[in-house]
Amino acid sequence: MSGGGRHRRLLDRLSLRAKVATIVAALAVIAGGIVIPTALSAQADIVPQRQTIKGSDGKDYWVENHVVPGAVEESTAQAQGVGKRPEYLVVWAGDENAADTAVPQVKKLPGSLAKPLDTVRNAAPGPDFLAVIDATKGSPGYGKVVNTATVGPLVENEPHHMQYEWHKGNTVFAGGLFSAVTYMFDVSKLPNVGLKGISLPTQTKCGSVPDAYWTNKDGSAYGTYMGGPVAPGPCRYTGGEVRSGNGFAGSPGEVVKFDPNGKLINEAPAATTTPEDPKQCLDLPALSTPTCANPHGIQVREDLKTMVTSDYAEPRDIILDPVKAPSPNLRRTTLRTWDISDPDHPKVKSVKYMPTGPRSSAADPLHNENRAMMETTVTNQPGHKGAFTMSMQGGAIYYTPDITAKDPQWREVYDLTALVKKLDPKADQGAGLNGGWLQTSPDDTTLYHAVMGRQPGALGKDDKGTAGGVISLDISKLVGDGTATTCSVTTPAQETNPGPGCPSEKSVLPINGDEKAGGPHWGALDNLALGQDGFYHQTTQPDRLSTANYFVARTGLDGDHRVCMEDIGKGGKMTLDTAFKDENTGQPCVDFNRADWPHGPFGNAKPHSQLFVTADGDVK
């Protein structure tokens, strides 16, 4: 008997109703093929809620929440399910232009190919956004994106830094590197995000290229604007000071102060009135008063009435000769301490050049230990007055025991060469490791540092590069010794063994260990801990941190756009929190390279920085 006959008999046994049902089922499957992918997309049923404010230019600026339906209730319920209030990781991320998107277009019907008109539609840039991620440990929604708060109408802001740590009631200050804009977000009702204010480049005329922020106890914030005045020539600051600059994204930068609602209080010059070292402080175009003032990192000791900023680089990219490297002296070697006795009018107190180290040479000055002082972090305990800084290209950590001194003495205290093999067994030196985030623990015992790793070829054609990760150093002895410390890395032997009294390795956690220069640029300690009362409180013993694998795509130092969570165990050992998974891939870390977001199918995004935050009602 033929198979066809068997089928026919089988079908003959079906009633007409069953046959019709078969057809309807097929139709339903077809329809499902069309509809379900859309219905199941992240943005299904999401009702955008826009809050608009007027900018100083009279235009409308907005934040638009795309809360996943029921996310508020769900995250609350899920947190309660594990006996907690919800905690969130807030990530400031930029849309990766469709041009960069690796996510393929979603195809549905067989043979229907990708719709070519989508090529036109996708060419337009998408909005940048603040991603709100469930960070309640143990929650079933752990790692899920519960809201994306997009900003508009400005696109391609290149979202960069926020403040280093969030405290109850704080506004979140978030900068757009390329748009020269600072956004002030209201996070009191997380996962919903509000827009309190926006600072436009026309308001901060004496600086550009905003970088990092520090929030004070009163909720106000200082911010570093790394680049020069928007227009070249003399610029008059709030206090009446005048400095000459070479224009947008040039030099000198400034420090601004915003009130808790985002209103600009002050612009303060980072440049001194006297010329700085003309050799080390190259400015393009040349300034009659040379300066290295391009502040990037910023931290404050209000109790010591002192602020510290680290100068990174003149951010402008002037190509005079496409085959000849610009001078390495465009990358700064300086640290500035500021007198903030008058908090609204900070004044530069010292400008110090970090010493070159034992690895430094004229052959490759770009990778001298003191090249590109990106970040700084202060000690926190009342008895301590020290601060640390690090060099992005130099791969070294510097320290001064007293930032209140008129003439602070900075010295190299650690060379990343000492632990680079723990990050990448094949690596042999710390130069060019592209270090980023640097943060002391609240109790001043540990120094955390994110390291992207070195790109292949950075040190020459035979350089294979290194992987990156996050490291922690024991600094208790160094800090405890105060000004009596003798730690100073000055000899080649100290590159691998800095000696007694110096920082020592506590934990090394490679991230993307198989990928050169694929480690994190930024991180944040979870400064919130659940108290006996069920509310979150500030803690001096963080038990986890988060890192982000992204720098600035335009520089060629991009990253895989994943945000990870790391546990800090007893003894300070860091381990990857594998429960913090991407909701789509199921792999550890939240992947910002995805097709769909709650705000739409905008594809990959670039997460630069993050904060641990809770709704105001959940923290005391």
Added chain:
Amino acid sequence: MVTSSSTTAAPPPKASTHPDPSSDGSGWAGPPAGRRGALLIAGALALATVIGLVVLITTGVTETPDAVPALLSFIAPEVSPASVVVRIVLVVASSLAAGLGLARGVMGPGANSATAALRGAAVVAGAAVVVAGVLGDAGWPAVAGHVLLVVGVAALPRRTASAAAVLLAATVALEVAVVRWGPAAVVELLVTVVLTVALGAAAVAAVRSDDAVAARRATVLGAAASLVGAGVGVAVLAIDGAAPVDLLRSVRGIVALALVALPLVAAALLAPSLRTSPTADDDTVTRRARQWHELARWSAGALVVALGGVALLGALPGAPQGPQGGRALLRPVTLGTEREAVLVAPTAGGRTLVRLSDGSDPDPAHASSGMDMGGMDMGGMGGMSTPPPPDLSRYTVSAGGTPVLFGTRAGAPGRWAVVDVPAGSDELTLTGPQGSATVPVATGSSAADGATLAGPDGPECADAQFGDLLGGGSGVACPSSALSPADARTVTAAVSDLHSRGLRSLYLVGDDSARSRAAVAAVRDTAARVGLAISDAPHPEDGLLVLSGWESAHATLTDVTAAATRAPTFAGGQFLAPWLLTPGVLSAGSSTMFPLSFTPQDATPRGYAALLTTITGDAAPSYAGYLAWAHAHGLPDGPNRLYAAAAIDVMPGMPGMSGGDRAGAWFPGGGIVPLSGPLS
């Protein structure tokens, strides 16, 4: 491919007296009456069409895009050849299965002889659908649904199968049409449905059958549907918009023509069997029957090719723009293996400016903007290598005369040539190292001045025409021909503002264009009025105001940027006329400022810049192009503000490390921010 069950001579078809072996037992038996059958076919067609149209409309496919045909000719689905082949096989096989299912349903058991063909088509269609899923070209739920329908058509009892066939026809038509847009989507859906019916009928007619009535009905139906298909094919051809000159020189034109010709051929091949000859003897009848089957097979073959053409059409870029005398012409050209964009500005005859793209990948995701490392190996860093620049000495254009070499223009992307187009010329010949291509041209009067186009301001004028073309405008004059009142207001307002900011003196750089001379005069008048000094020679503290065209501005800024690295130079700032807003000029300066009547980072200007990326990787927005496009769209100018621009990298000192911004930004690798509020 359609196959018959036998190729041997068959007895003359006779009316069947056998019961329907595939009756579903619902009480309906035997073939429908002629009128009833026609009504059923019409109903099935209408149902399939309505289903398809409803889906197309609800998913927005029938909306007409805001893109001119010239732009659409550059975009096509990014798919592999394998995906295209699978699409063609899938569409043809599924259509054959659906068509046969429909034909069986309405023609009764007489069409059962086509069952083998139906099952063969179903197997091929099912396999193609699964392959589409494996290739990632289809969602698995949709694959499952399509397979279910194919199985249903092949395995269900005839009458029930015909319902599945209607759904399958609608599904195939949807799959064909969904990659199109506007009216094209509708007519391609229609032609697919009609050709599906025609193919099914022709396939039934092509196989030997004992049922002469059913065979005749199938023939009539096949011929009629083919004629209707040819009619819809005419609509496809018309809506496709290919210029007559392109119909036989492009794949798309040939395919579109085939959609008219092949159904006509199919109908013609079926026509002989519609003649009846009551006096013929049995041998004659048998011979004719054999011939008719053979003709029906050829007819079905023609329809298979036509349906394959419909499937292929969706994988091809839109029809290229035809030449229109006096207007700019933008077309894709293929020089051997190189796919380029050519802009003829305009096709008016006489001195003609031609821009050839630089070979950059129009897909920005594949583009690279890095630079050479000067011998420094940076390993596997993305975006850090640049293909060697094309050898310009090997690219020429001619209008029948001496070939003219392409060259570069400072401040303007792409390759440029000025060629004399004699009266009567109807095409330009472009030649590159990989091959050559022709571009049709026409003659006519143009708003753009030929002398300006041939001069240093030609690229800016060409870009204005380009923007006007993309915006659907009716032609624009060269911007440098005169200082527009709007630009005069913008420049003078900026000068007043600079004075109010404390600038003490300006040094002006202009050129010989009418616009530049007028702008210099206007600036001098304003400066005299507000008390701003104009320096006769540059001084370190001066501000620099460049009022020239792109080429001179590029040279000026390059020199000033180099000089400023050695000593303070134009410490008052480098200011540009608004028409110098284009990446090629901005990138020559270190930090520049300019007044504009729009904000480049706003959605509309940014959207315009992004639109250009669909054409070539080296396309760059400009003030002239954007304003022409915006004015063609009826967009008003906004208030004038000052803007600052600079290249921002934040990792200076590593040339070539830049991952770069891709094309489509107003200042790739840089930032443009407002510097002032509205200028009064």
